[in-house]
Amino acid sequence: MSRRILIVDDEPAIADMLAYALRTEGYAPDCVSLGGDALTALRGNADYALVILDVGLPDLSGFDVCRALRRESDVPVIFLTARSDEVDRIVGLELGADDYVPKPFSPREVASRVRAILRRARPQAALTPTAAGDGGDGPFRHDADGARIAFHGVWLSLTRYEYRLLATLLERPGRVQSRAQLMAAVWHDAEDSLERTVDAHIKTLRAKLRAVSETDDPIETHRGLGYSLRAGG
Structure with a gap:
């Protein structure tokens, strides 16, 4: 059974490219465009193996979504952001993110990072x-x-x-x-x-x-x- 990945991004072109790259790697991606929808999906489905989360969402910031998520779950999170400021990256990591990918990026690179994170997700x-x-x-x-x-x-x-x-x-x-x-x-x-x-x-x-x-x-x-x-x- 394919591992499910939740993509949270309000740009359909980016979400579609990521979903295609993940499907070719054998994952089962779901896409939502709002932070509130992401939290609803995650609370209703404990089977998601990882979340790809855009920082700049229309309703909540990705940081807010991650902060709320970390009160309930330790699911791995990869942040996507148009900003490359190191301070933003540190904030994301402090909130419990597993990786941080600045835009523009290669969907294959993101899929590779997903694979690496899931490979090392269990305590060694x-x-x-x-x-x-x-x-x-x-x-x-x-x-x-x-x-x-x-x-x-x-x-x-x-x-x-x-x-x-x-x-x-x-x-x-x-x-x-x-x-x-x-x-x-x-x-x-x-x-x-x-x-x-x-x-x-x-x-x-x-x-x-x-x-x-x-x-x-x-x-x-x-x-x-x-x-x-x-x-x-």
């Missing part, structure tokens, strides 16, 4: 810690089989990349890992991604940890070097 076993942070001797509890992490007894609601990032830090408490090392460990096939993506996800991780414990900030920033998890919790 290589990123699960075997000892550190895995027991009851610190603030973290890591359920590697369930791909979830608890902080002070509270299970965190993490996106796939937040989970992989925190799991990678948990592997070696006290060890400083550079942004490049974290990019290589967490964002596979991410040669086009920005190292600032790490900073964006560290920011959202810290916010979720503070929501559990306002006084405990276990992630340390090492200026010019990278990040580490404080040894000993």
Whole structure:
């Protein structure tokens, strides 16, 4: 059975080109032109494997759609945008997008990115810690089989990349890992991604940890070097 992809774009020519490229790759694309329709479709169908989302929609911005979607789902999202501003790209990644494609683009390139994202969508076993942070001797509890992490007894609601990032830090408490090392460990096939993506996800991780414990900030920033998890919790 073909994996379903939702295309959200108000330009019929672009939506049709993307749909054709995806069908030739064996996917089953659906198209809508409004952000509100996209949220309705996604809430009514849990089978969508990925969303291709234009930032400039007539009713809601793509950022607003992604923000609402992330409260309910971790479905992968690729942003399409006519703007190439790095700030916009960082905002999209902070909201939980998996990729960001500026217009004009090749539909085949987008289909290739869809294939790459779906290939790496499941958490990688290589990123699960075997000892550190895995027991009851610190603030973290890591359920590697369930791909979830608890902080002070509270299970965190993490996106796939937040989970992989925190799991990678948990592997070696006290060890400083550079942004490049974290990019290589967490964002596979991410040669086009920005190292600032790490900073964006560290920011959202810290916010979720503070929501559990306002006084405990276990992630340390090492200026010019990278990040580490404080040894000993």
